[in-house]
Amino acid sequence: MWSGVDACLKCTLCITQCPVVSVNPDFPGPKALGPEWYRQKQRGGVATLPHVDDCTFCQLCEAACPVEVPIAHLIALHKAAATPPLRIRVRDGILARPHRAARWTRWAGTSRVMRKVGGISGKTSLPRPRRARWSPSSLGQPLGPCQGRVGLFVDCYSAGYDGEVVEQASQLLTLWGFNVTLMPQGSHCCGAAAYAAGKPQLAEREARETWSAMERFQDVDFLVTLNATCDATLRDEWPDYFGIEPPMPVVPFDEMALRAPQEFWNRLGRVSSSAEVRIMTHTTCRGQVARGDGHLGELAHRAGFHRVEPSDAPCCGAAGAYAFKIEHEDTAQQLVARLVEQSSHVRPQGIFTDSGTCALHIEQATQVKTRHPAYWLYRQYLEYQKGEAP
Amino acid sequence: MATDLVVVGRGPAGLLLSSLAVQAGAAVSVVADGLGTLPLWGGQWDFRSYDTDGAPITDPYAWWRAREPHTSPPGVTRGWLAYWQHLAALWTEMGIAVNPPGPNNQWTVTPLGHLRPTYLAPSWQYTTDKPSPVIFVGVPGLTDFVPTAMARVYEWATGATAYTMMLETPPAWRETWNALNWAWFLDAPGGQEWLMRVLRGRSLPSEGPLLFPQILGVDHAQAFIAELAKTLSRRVAEVPLPPVSVGGIRVQRRWDRWLRHHAVPFISGRVHRAEPDQVVLADGRKVTARVVLATGGVLGGGLLVEADGTVRDAVTGVAVSFGEHDDLATVGYLETTGPIPVVGRMVKGWNPDQYGEGGAMILSTVHAVHQRLMRHSLETGTWR
Amino acid sequence: MVVVIGGGSAGLGVAWDLLLRQIPVTVVESGPMGRGTSGRFHGLLHSGARYAVVDPVSAEQCRAENARLRHIAPSAIEAVEGYFVSVDEVGESYAQEWLKGAAAANIPVEEVSRDRVLEHLPGLTPDVRQSFRVHDAVLEGFKLLEMLTTNIRSRGGTVLQEASVTAVHTVNGRVSGVVVRADGEDRVIPCDAVINAGGPWAFQVAQLFQDHLDMQLSSGLMMIYANRMVPHVVNRLAPPGDGDIFVPHGNTVILGTTEVPQNTADPVEPTRREAQYLQSLGAQLFPEIVRWRVLRAFTGVRPLFQGSSLAPHSRVSRDFTVVDHGATVGFQGAFSIVGGKWTTFRLMAERTGDAVAAYLRVHVPSTTADVVLTPPETQKRQHTGALVCECETVGVGDLEPRLSEPLADWRTRTWWAMGPCQGTVCAHRGIALRIPHDGVLAALQDLREFRAERERGMRPVAWGDNARQWALNHAVTGQTLAEGAVRKIGD
Ligand SMILES: Cc1cc2nc3c(=O)[nH]c(=O)nc-3n(C[C@H](O)[C@H](O)[C@H](O)COP(=O)(O)OP(=O)(O)OC[C@H]3O[C@@H](n4cnc5c(N)ncnc54)[C@H](O)[C@@H]3O)c2cc1C
Numbered sequence A: 001m002w003s004g005v006d007a008c009l010k011c012t013l014c015i016t017q018c019p020v021v022s023v024n025p026d027f028p029g030p031k032a033l034g035p036e037w038y039r040q041k042q043r044g045g046v047a048t049l050p051h052v053d054d055c056t057f058c059q060l061c062e063a064a065c066p067v068e069v070p071i072a073h074l075i076a077l078h079k080a081a082a083t084p085p086l087r088i089r090v091r092d093g094i095l096a097r098p099h100r101a102a103r104w105t106r107w108a109g110t111s112r113v114m115r116k117v118g119g120i121s122g123k124t125s126l127p128r129p130r131r132a133r134w135s136p137s138s139l140g141q142p143l144g145p146c147q148g149r150v151g152l153f154v155d156c157y158s159a160g161y162d163g164e165v166v167e168q169a170s171q172l173l174t175l176w177g178f179n180v181t182l183m184p185q186g187s188h189c190c191g192a193a194a195y196a197a198g199k200p201q202l203a204e205r206e207a208r209e210t211w212s213a214m215e216r217f218q219d220v221d222f223l224v225t226l227n228a229t230c231d232a233t234l235r236d237e238w239p240d241y242f243g244i245e246p247p248m249p250v251v252p253f254d255e256m257a258l259r260a261p262q263e264f265w266n267r268l269g270r271v272s273s274s275a276e277v278r279i280m281t282h283t284t285c286r287g288q289v290a291r292g293d294g295h296l297g298e299l300a301h302r303a304g305f306h307r308v309e310p311s312d313a314p315c316c317g318a319a320g321a322y323a324f325k326i327e328h329e330d331t332a333q334q335l336v337a338r339l340v341e342q343s344s345h346v347r348p349q350g351i352f353t354d355s356g357t358c359a360l361h362i363e364q365a366t367q368v369k370t371r372h373p374a375y376w377l378y379r380q381y382l383e384y385q386k387g388e389a390p
Numbered sequence B: 001m002a003t004d005l006v007v008v009g010r011g012p013a014g015l016l017l018s019s020l021a022v023q024a025g026a027a028v029s030v031v032a033d034g035l036g037t038l039p040l041w042g043g044q045w046d047f048r049s050y051d052t053d054g055a056p057i058t059d060p061y062a063w064w065r066a067r068e069p070h071t072s073p074p075g076v077t078r079g080w081l082a083y084w085q086h087l088a089a090l091w092t093e094m095g096i097a098v099n100p101p102g103p104n105n106q107w108t109v110t111p112l113g114h115l116r117p118t119y120l121a122p123s124w125q126y127t128t129d130k131p132s133p134v135i136f137v138g139v140p141g142l143t144d145f146v147p148t149a150m151a152r153v154y155e156w157a158t159g160a161t162a163y164t165m166m167l168e169t170p171p172a173w174r175e176t177w178n179a180l181n182w183a184w185f186l187d188a189p190g191g192q193e194w195l196m197r198v199l200r201g202r203s204l205p206s207e208g209p210l211l212f213p214q215i216l217g218v219d220h221a222q223a224f225i226a227e228l229a230k231t232l233s234r235r236v237a238e239v240p241l242p243p244v245s246v247g248g249i250r251v252q253r254r255w256d257r258w259l260r261h262h263a264v265p266f267i268s269g270r271v272h273r274a275e276p277d278q279v280v281l282a283d284g285r286k287v288t289a290r291v292v293l294a295t296g297g298v299l300g301g302g303l304l305v306e307a308d309g310t311v312r313d314a315v316t317g318v319a320v321s322f323g324e325h326d327d328l329a330t331v332g333y334l335e336t337t338g339p340i341p342v343v344g345r346m347v348k349g350w351n352p353d354q355y356g357e358g359g360a361m362i363l364s365t366v367h368a369v370h371q372r373l374m375r376h377s378l379e380t381g382t383w384r
Numbered sequence C: 001m002v003v004v005i006g007g008g009s010a011g012l013g014v015a016w017d018l019l020l021r022q023i024p025v026t027v028v029e030s031g032p033m034g035r036g037t038s039g040r041f042h043g044l045l046h047s048g049a050r051y052a053v054v055d056p057v058s059a060e061q062c063r064a065e066n067a068r069l070r071h072i073a074p075s076a077i078e079a080v081e082g083y084f085v086s087v088d089e090v091g092e093s094y095a096q097e098w099l100k101g102a103a104a105a106n107i108p109v110e111e112v113s114r115d116r117v118l119e120h121l122p123g124l125t126p127d128v129r130q131s132f133r134v135h136d137a138v139l140e141g142f143k144l145l146e147m148l149t150t151n152i153r154s155r156g157g158t159v160l161q162e163a164s165v166t167a168v169h170t171v172n173g174r175v176s177g178v179v180v181r182a183d184g185e186d187r188v189i190p191c192d193a194v195i196n197a198g199g200p201w202a203f204q205v206a207q208l209f210q211d212h213l214d215m216q217l218s219s220g221l222m223m224i225y226a227n228r229m230v231p232h233v234v235n236r237l238a239p240p241g242d243g244d245i246f247v248p249h250g251n252t253v254i255l256g257t258t259e260v261p262q263n264t265a266d267p268v269e270p271t272r273r274e275a276q277y278l279q280s281l282g283a284q285l286f287p288e289i290v291r292w293r294v295l296r297a298f299t300g301v302r303p304l305f306q307g308s309s310l311a312p313h314s315r316v317s318r319d320f321t322v323v324d325h326g327a328t329v330g331f332q333g334a335f336s337i338v339g340g341k342w343t344t345f346r347l348m349a350e351r352t353g354d355a356v357a358a359y360l361r362v363h364v365p366s367t368t369a370d371v372v373l374t375p376p377e378t379q380k381r382q383h384t385g386a387l388v389c390e391c392e393t394v395g396v397g398d399l400e401p402r403l404s405e406p407l408a409d410w411r412t413r414t415w416w417a418m419g420p421c422q423g424t425v426c427a428h429r430g431i432a433l434r435i436p437h438d439g440v441l442a443a444l445q446d447l448r449e450f451r452a453e454r455e456r457g458m459r460p461v462a463w464g465d466n467a468r469q470w471a472l473n474h475a476v477t478g479q480t481l482a483e484g485a486v487r488k489i490g491d
């Protein structure tokens, strides 16, 4: 078993950071669902607690914990021990394999009745595919000598619904001097969705398949991720919980961006029109836990947006497939309400966020264009090009 | 990321040092592997509450002045008032109302109903110069705050009357609720309306402030308490509880927000190695800048106690105590000024648990290090 | 009337035995329940296998008593099974002799394959060579003490707590009464016989009979780990020694023990050095133990009996002894029961009961082997009401019916404040319940004593995460609750 399962000090710091506790009076909280449940289980079987499924697996509790109790991961085991009704199990089986689900891209057309039957929320819109619409060379020549080869990790969500951002990121990386390979090929999943749904074993199987699919890319120096959840899963769950090292170092796109050639930033700096544009940034919960908060703000600033407000919401409530599930729709809506309130004061013209599902959820709730930083950088670069055009 | 200063730890010491540096124009990054201790208590900062024999101290300035030559760092007693005023102003800017620091300690009430001195507390917390009749208002299911027991102790300790009131539970209530569940409930309009309605329907004892457990909201507590006071024409205040401690949570949320809105990144991860101008995280990430450890001593994780009693800096491996010679309550570095400066509970000799000097410990160590960093930055022309 | 001095397993056991023989009894216990070794033991209901080589008589007695206790007190026994594992050559070569001994004492032993044992005992060292399953079980000592107490009371016996016997009166060389001191006052309880079941204090009690019991006291250290990391009893297969048994208990697991000679009957404070030594021994069976969260350490005192200096005594086995002080020093009607184990307490009681009944000319045989003890109502845990103790899920509803019990009994009977946080978050909650009942001063005094008692067990093992627990405990009690400075204002 993992270390730290027995370390709990009863300090309650985890509870103070749990977004679900803040909106859902029925949720027993991380301490009760994680270490306390596990201690009873080690004694020999206790019933699972109600509402364990309401945990979003954001892991903010773990980030707060002074003694590194794997709280959220214990809760995932707790979820695994619970037996929800059959139709929910069927649905979860589908949503835990998002790379398969994403191949069926007509979700969004599902009728309300069908959604109810299938346990799918009627309040959260389902994704519609966004395809790339431009020719690959539109950003021009690389800004400097070749920096090496990177793999761009095409996560299931981007593969299914957001070809656009994959294309944008890949072009930016090319502009910065990288040779870009999309990987893995075929449909794969890092395992995040299955883990969050309380299926750690399925998650590990999916991760191993993905690992095998990537292993053959020998000459790739880095793996660049577009989704903070996948990123965190590759860098934390893979080595710590599945015992698999990613075949190459993993770097999130926004960290790659911060290392882009100075010339790139100089050029964006010439886009004067955006200085007064209000922007909000929302680092997804998994991103906050795995790396921290503040990178997106810095990125936005460098991209020429000088009126940047960080989001005050710890978690937007999307949490992968969480917001799509009917039993979570209220919690998901209440969580995003914090962002809605803030954006109604700030009135941003755009929101940066580092996950496709979060972007979808936030955009729907705030009615503000919410996109991955690759989109915003790409857009700014096009603005720059427009300005330079004769 | 261009950074002038990297503060390891986001407890009260790390937050204060980061704020001072931000105010001085530095680009600061905070690195921490956990939340720090601020949300573990009500958020009141103690100056010096007790004498060595446990007797409460009224005038902490006089107490420190009497020890001037021995205090560390030297001369700190001359700075005290300015430090406290700075903290009060900073908190006010963050939206934490606090009474201006006065000459004396105030009394505050503990969850067992007796009195303890404190120095600077957010205004939601009950403090007073002189014990007088009070009303303890309890809610069902909150075993940290038992009005009948508190009243007995309060009357025994002060000779003043303590009235008690028990409220009913709202429909949303669950038996599993702790103080924070209550606070989130009372942070929203539905909960606030419920409490207003319940209190309007009660007749109150003729004298005394209404003292609630610390549950009257999270982000909107101040406004709600003011509204309650206005409606009931009575002082309304709270008694801070052991964890879950909502007062500290309020302070921590506002402080984090203030720093984030001042573009301070919070990098999450455990620092594995530190040198004076670089930290290396467990996953290999590096942050390069002047380093200060605000890693919180034994509780914060900055000092690791080994089985044989040796106490080491968990980051640098430096042993600060061998075997069982030192009192675990006070171990730490002798000085703030090693090659890598340390602040807060990392510094030896303070004993907040026994003497009630937690706030003084933070102020003294943080300002000492801040002043050194400022001198250094002036000399070298760093810090924007 | 018979007065029993000492309310440990031996004292309560013999009182129960005599009551079933229709002999009225009063037990006088100087502390709260479990003050002595019976509340400071390892929690193992021996299968007998441990003594198969070194003490065949004990081995046989344990085997038989193990089965009897499962029958008469099932709710105090958790039938977890135990393993003997050898992890080195010493163990492997000892195994042959050990198997022979076990067979001779009729102790069932079943060999288990390496794969199976590693599956049943996650974290066991891969160095394991051989392993055998035996009928070891967990004996919940406090539960059984409470059960004995309530059964004695419901049959008309008396059990006094916080009361000490300070003198024994005789008439014509025969015991006629005892002086009992409680709350600073003395009173005399007339009786026909008195039984010294003083455990490690037995030599002091024997002085009241003008006899000298020669006892060799030794201290044993045990360490409690926060979670039940080991689901079965695990013994190292080797000649009995230090640090070779793991016993799961409730939500925890207990590692023990050591043997250090000492002079006083009171348990000594555990030391860091000894705890470190014990853990290093435990690591030979469970290497990961260094990463387990230790919770506290405690010691118990073994009352080993060497002899009564003045005259012959009836040594029942190498293990326990019934001394008739009428025979040794002519102090008629005074008996001592010394040594033994929790596992064999019923047998010890039966033998003592035989001697006392014979002295009183009561010819009723012992029936303790067959009479099933009734679990007290209060042991049916309710978890009603709001939570007080979060580690062990003890609610207001579990504590309120026990408001008149001493605070120490709350711990040992409900497990309140016994979990990993050691009362950090729940002690003041419990005290708040008691204040209206006990008054301010008494309740606060209880709280101070409680903290001091927890501190003794936490501090020697304040390392790693437990040091942080210790620090949190001090911050909450010293700062938030300001317990160190509770006083009247102006005092
Ligand atoms: C229960 C309780 C009650 C209190 N009550 C009062 C009171 O009434 N009045 C008062 O004035 N004060 C009070 N205090 C405050 C106390 O006196 C101290 O001042 C305070 O806890 C010390 O804070 P700190 O910032 O030094 O450390 P901490 O708050 O412990 O912060 C340590 C930080 O360092 C981080 N860290 C440690 N090691 C590493 C690493 N290797 N890598 C990255 N990050 C690391 C941790 O994650 C954490 O963020 C109370 C504290 C507690 C716990």
Ligand SMILES: Cc1cc2nc3c(=O)[nH]c(=O)nc-3n(C[C@H](O)[C@H](O)[C@H](O)COP(=O)(O)OP(=O)(O)OC[C@H]3O[C@@H](n4cnc5c(N)ncnc54)[C@H](O)[C@@H]3O)c2cc1C
Binding pocket: C005, C006, C007, C008, C009, C010, C011, C028, C029, C030, C031, C034, C035, C036, C037, C038, C039, C040, C041, C042, C043, C044, C045, C046, C163, C164, C165, C166, C197, C198, C199, C200, C201, C202, C205, C219, C220, C221, C256, C257, C299, C300, C301, C302, C303, C338, C339, C340, C341, C342, C343, C344
């Ligand atoms: C470290 C250790 C581990 C052990 N592990 C196990 C095990 O795993 N399994 C097992 O079966 N056995 C075990 N034992 C043995 C077993 O616990 C003891 O043999 C048994 O509990 C002794 O019970 P007792 O009643 O004789 O003594 P105690 O329980 O010590 O009872 C004596 C009582 O007499 C009271 N008393 C003393 N003087 C007076 C007086 N003047 N007036 C009134 N009362 C007085 C004391 O307060 C005390 O409560 C262990 C022993 C030790 C030391």
Ligand code: SF4
Binding pocket: A017, A018, A019, A020, A021, A029, A030, A054, A055, A056, A057, A058, A059, A060, A061, A062, A071, A072, A075
């Ligand atoms: S993972 Fe997130 S939602 Fe789940 S318990 Fe932890 S903080 Fe709460």
Ligand code: SF4
Binding pocket: A007, A008, A009, A010, A011, A012, A013, A014, A015, A030, A031, A035, A061, A064, A065, A066, A067, A068, A069, A071
């Ligand atoms: S933060 Fe960690 S140590 Fe604290 S209560 Fe939660 S799980 Fe336990």
